[in-house]
Amino acid sequence: MDGTLLDLHFDDHFWLQFMPTHLPENHAFDDARMESNFYRPMQSTRGTLDWYCVDRWRERLEVPVMQDMARHRHLIRWRPGTTDFLRLARKAGKQIVIATNAHRDVWQLKADTLDLARFVDVVVSSHDYGKPKEDQHFWDSIRDQLDLDLDRCAFFDDSEAVLASAQTHGVGCVVGIDHPNSSREPRVLNAHLNIRDFSELIPGLLA
Numbered sequence: 001m002d003g004t005l006l007d008l009h010f011d012d013h014f015w016l017q018f019m020p021t022h023l024p025e026n027h028a029f030d031d032a033r034m035e036s037n038f039y040r041p042m043q044s045t046r047g048t049l050d051w052y053c054v055d056r057w058r059e060r061l062e063v064p065v066m067q068d069m070a071r072h073r074h075l076i077r078w079r080p081g082t083t084d085f086l087r088l089a090r091k092a093g094k095q096i097v098i099a100t101n102a103h104r105d106v107w108q109l110k111a112d113t114l115d116l117a118r119f120v121d122v123v124v125s126s127h128d129y130g131k132p133k134e135d136q137h138f139w140d141s142i143r144d145q146l147d148l149d150l151d152r153c154a155f156f157d158d159s160e161a162v163l164a165s166a167q168t169h170g171v172g173c174v175v176g177i178d179h180p181n182s183s184r185e186p187r188v189l190n191a192h193l194n195i196r197d198f199s200e201l202i203p204g205l206l207a
Helices: 009-027 031-044 054-061 065-070 082-091 104-114 136-146 160-168 202-206
Strands: 097-100 122-125 154-157 173-177
Touching: 009 031, 009 065, 031 054, 054 065, 065 104, 082 202, 097 136, 104 122, 122 136, 136 160, 154 160, 160 173
Parallel strands: 097 122, 154 173
Antiparallel strands: none
16 A cells, blocks of 8 residues: 555655654653664664554554554555556456555545545455564465456565565566655566556556
8 A cells, every 4th residue: 555556655654754853852762772672672673564654663662653653644555556457457357456465544544635436446454464564464364355367466565575475475467566665766577567556557457
């Protein structure tokens, strides 16, 4: 979802720019506490469910993370071509599933901001399964829950680790997004087929 359907600028701004300033200025975090409670967990939990879990961050930091996040909701935006692609894909009879590592509270904030739910058929959070998309358990669980033939599915993501996991665990077509954050330069994704944004796929749906 983030960096794929939605601009990753919101998440990067909140976690990498706002929080490192907000915590010292408003919650008396000194350098030692920033290192032990914020920077070190950012590195050590990457790719795990804890990294994506706002409940764990609220406990770890003892600050109202979701309230702070909601103050920046004006930065929640669609990526180019996304809504047109989703409309056309649904018109073509495709089932649209959001498979996200986002916590359900974060998903709800974004869904309420953009009326996201009306563009998709199903939303599955890795928190529902207790394992992130980087883990085989996620793919086994989503396959069983939705009765999917993963080999016939197309999956889009901005993370090479997640793309590799999807491919390894049976997804037939994986496509990387090489410009997830509009405020940064595009990435180089060497391991997978990649696109800049969904507008590239619209001509195929119109053919």
